[in-house]
Amino acid sequence: MELLTLLQRDFPLISKPFSVLAESLAISERDLLAKIEKILSEQRIVRIGPVFDSKRLGYKSTLLAAKVSQEKLEQVVPVINHLRSVTHNYLREDEYNLWFVLIAPSELVLNKTIAELKERTKIRKFLNLKPKKRFKINTSFASIQKINEIRKTSPDLRLAEEDRRLINKLTYSIPLVSAPFKRIGEGLGLEEEEVLDKISNWLKQGIIRRFSAVVNPAKIGFEGSALGVWKVEKEEVNKVGRLMAEFTEVSHCYQRITCPEWGYNFYTMLHGKDRKDCQRIAEKLSLESGVTEFKLLFTLRELKKETIHYFEEEGEKEK
Numbered sequence: 001m002e003l004l005t006l007l008q009r010d011f012p013l014i015s016k017p018f019s020v021l022a023e024s025l026a027i028s029e030r031d032l033l034a035k036i037e038k039i040l041s042e043q044r045i046v047r048i049g050p051v052f053d054s055k056r057l058g059y060k061s062t063l064l065a066a067k068v069s070q071e072k073l074e075q076v077v078p079v080i081n082h083l084r085s086v087t088h089n090y091l092r093e094d095e096y097n098l099w100f101v102l103i104a105p106s107e108l109v110l111n112k113t114i115a116e117l118k119e120r121t122k123i124r125k126f127l128n129l130k131p132k133k134r135f136k137i138n139t140s141f142a143s144i145q146k147i148n149e150i151r152k153t154s155p156d157l158r159l160a161e162e163d164r165r166l167i168n169k170l171t172y173s174i175p176l177v178s179a180p181f182k183r184i185g186e187g188l189g190l191e192e193e194e195v196l197d198k199i200s201n202w203l204k205q206g207i208i209r210r211f212s213a214v215v216n217p218a219k220i221g222f223e224g225s226a227l228g229v230w231k232v233e234k235e236e237v238n239k240v241g242r243l244m245a246e247f248t249e250v251s252h253c254y255q256r257i258t259c260p261e262w263g264y265n266f267y268t269m270l271h272g273k274d275r276k277d278c279q280r281i282a283e284k285l286s287l288e289s290g291v292t293e294f295k296l297l298f299t300l301r302e303l304k305k306e307t308i309h310y311f312e313e314e315g316e317k318e319k
C-alpha cells in the first residue's frame with residue numbers, strides 16, 4: 001500500500017524517476033519496477049502518466065444516460081462500447097440505467113456521434129448532461145486534488161504536430177524502464193530534456209492536471225461506488241461545490257445542465273468500502289451542505305473504462 005500511495009503523489013519528472021522512488025522505499029530500482037509491473041497486471045493501477053484536461057486540448061465531453069430494458073442491453077451495450085470516444089460506461093441502479101461518457105474533438109463531432117448512436121441503438125432519447133462547472137476531478141486516493149473554479153483558459157491553444165504526437169504517446173502508461181522519458185522521446189525524434197520540458201510546461205499551464213498513477217478504486221478496497229445526483233439551488237452551487245470537493249471519498253464533483261425530465265444539476269462520484277459506506281458518505285454530504293434532494297445511483301456493473309488517446313491519428317503514425 002505504501003507503493004500505491006507513493007505512485008499517486010506527484011511523479012518525479014526527472015531522467016530516472018524510478019531510481020528516486022526506489023530509494024525512498026529502500027529497495028532496488030529493479031525490484032521497484034517488478035512491483036509496479038505486478039500491480040499493473042493486477043489492475044490496481046490503470047496506468048502511470050499525465051491526466052490531461054480534455055477541454056484545454058480542444059475536446060468536448062458530455063455525460064449521457066438512457067433507459068434501456070434488460071432485453072435490449074445485450075444489443076445496445078456493444079454498440080456504445082465499440083466507439084473509441086466512449087471512455088466510461090456503467091450500468092446503474094435507476095430508471096435511467098445506462099450511463100456513459102463521450103469525448104470528441106469538437107462539438108460538431110460530439111453531436112454527430114450522439115445522433116448516430118440514436119439511430120444505431122434505436123434509443124430515441126438520451127439525457128445529454130453537459131458540464132457547466134468542474135469542482136473536482138481526482139482518481140487519487142492518496143491526497144485531495146480539487147478545482148474550485150474552472151481555470152480561465154484560452155480557447156486558441158495551438159499545439160504543434162510533435163506536441164500532439166507526444167500527448168498521444170503519454171496517454172499510454174509510461175514504459176517501465178530506468179529512463180522512461182528518454183524511451184518516449186526516442187520514438188518521436190525528441191530528446192529526453194525536450195520531453196521533460198514539455199510535460200513540465202503543460203503542468204504549469206493546466207493542460208496536464210497531474211502526473212501520477214491512476215488507480216482502480218474497486219481493486220484497492222473501495223468496492224462500493226455510486227453516482228450521487230443532487231438538486232442544488234443556483235445561488236448555492238459554488239458553496240456546495242467547494243464543500244463537497246473537500247471530501248476524499250468524492251473523486252468527481254460537477255455542476256451539469258438539466259433536462260426537462262431530469263432536474264438534477266449537481267453530480268458527485270462517491271467511493272466507499274460497500275453500499276452502506278456510500279450511503280453514509282452521502283448522508284454526511286447532505287447534512288453538511290444542507291442539500292436534501294438527492295439520490296444515489298449505485299454501480300451495478302462496469303461495462304467499459306478506458307483512457308482516451310487524444311490525437312490518435314497523429315499517434316498512429318508513430319506505431
